[in-house]
Amino acid sequence: MGRDGFSGHLDLLLLASLRERPMHGYALIEHVRRASSGHFDYPEGTIYPALRRLEDQALVRSRWNDADGRKRRVYALTSKGSRALEGQQAEWKRYIGSVQAVVGHG
Amino acid sequence: MAERSDASERYLEQLSSLLVGSARERRRLCAEIRSHIDDALDRDDGGSGELQILEQLGSPPQIAQAWSARCHSQRSRQRRRIALLAAAGATAGLLAVAQHAQGGQAPRDCASPTTHHSSSSRHHTPDTSTCATMRLRPAQDSGDPS
Numbered sequence: 431m432g433r434d435g436f437s438g439h440l441d442l443l444l445l446a447s448l449r450e451r452p453m454h455g456y457a458l459i460e461h462v463r464r465a466s467s468g469h470f471d472y473p474e475g476t477i478y479p480a481l482r483r484l485e486d487q488a489l490v491r492s493r494w495n496d497a498d499g500r501k502r503r504v505y506a507l508t509s510k511g512s513r514a515l516e517g518q519q520a521e522w523k524r525y526i527g528s529v530q531a532v533v534g535h536g
Numbered sequence: 537m538a539e540r541s542d543a544s545e546r547y548l549e550q551l552s553s554l555l556v557g558s559a560r561e562r563r564r565l566c567a568e569i570r571s572h573i574d575d576a577l578d579r580d581d582g583g584s585g586e587l588q589i590l591e592q593l594g595s596p597p598q599i600a601q602a603w604s605a606r607c608h609s610q611r612s613r614q615r616r617r618i619a620l621l622a623a624a625g626a627t628a629g630l631l632a633v634a635q636h637a638q639g640g641q642a643p644r645d646c647a648s649p650t651t652h653h654s655s656s657s658r659h660h661t662p663d664t665s666t667c668a669t670m671r672l673r674p675a676q677d678s679g680d681p682s
Contacts, residue, residue, distance in 0.1 A: 456575040473594020
């Protein structure tokens with residue numbers, strides 16, 4: 431999927447990934463790449479401002495973690511983030527259902 | 537643990553120079569990007585190299601643009617919050633003025649319940665309102681086992 435397709439659903443992808451477990455940025459990017467079979471093509475560095483935006487909205491929280499002699503910022507989903515994820519998932523299902531209804535009959 | 541080269545340092549310097557916002561926030565983002573580069577170098581099994589890692593990160597202007605968008609949305613949220621607080625303050629002020637204009641009195645003072653006057657009588661009567669009953673009971677009624 432191209433950049434536009436990815437960025438349009440970036441929040442949903444990040445929140446859904448963090449539902450699995452808390453992750454730092456690099457692990458999060460790896461997770462999205464693996465789960466999508468390398469389908470998403472995007473500048474990886476732009477994930478960090480996106481995570482910060484989600485943190486501004488209290489949908490995720492973060493803290494520095496020292497592991498293997500390296501400091502990494504680890505992000506976790508908040509309860510508000512879980513609720514937002516549920517809403518975005520429902521919206522996404524409605525959206526793909528509508529597209530499928532049109533495209534599937536083509 | 538793989539070492540960063542000058543290319544990464546130049547990349548980080550350029551990124552830092554393009555970022556807006558407080559120094560603390562800019563430092564944090566650069567530290568995260570630096571950590572990302574180190575992780576990617578460690579996992580660079582295919583030997584794709586540092587330059588490709590930097591390319592996958594996106595150019596510094598691309599990241600700076602995403603960062604600016606985040607800062608802009610944060611400022612918008614703050615402005616909305618301030619506007620909401622100002623509106624709430626103005627509403628409270630208007631209500632107070634309206635109450636005053638209607639001849640309303642300030643809420644009764646809980647500490648002096650006997651100042652209440654009924655329209656039919658000027659006698660001081662014990663106030664049995666909620667305010668009065670909230671006063672502390674004497675020590676012997678407090679149920680304190682001591």
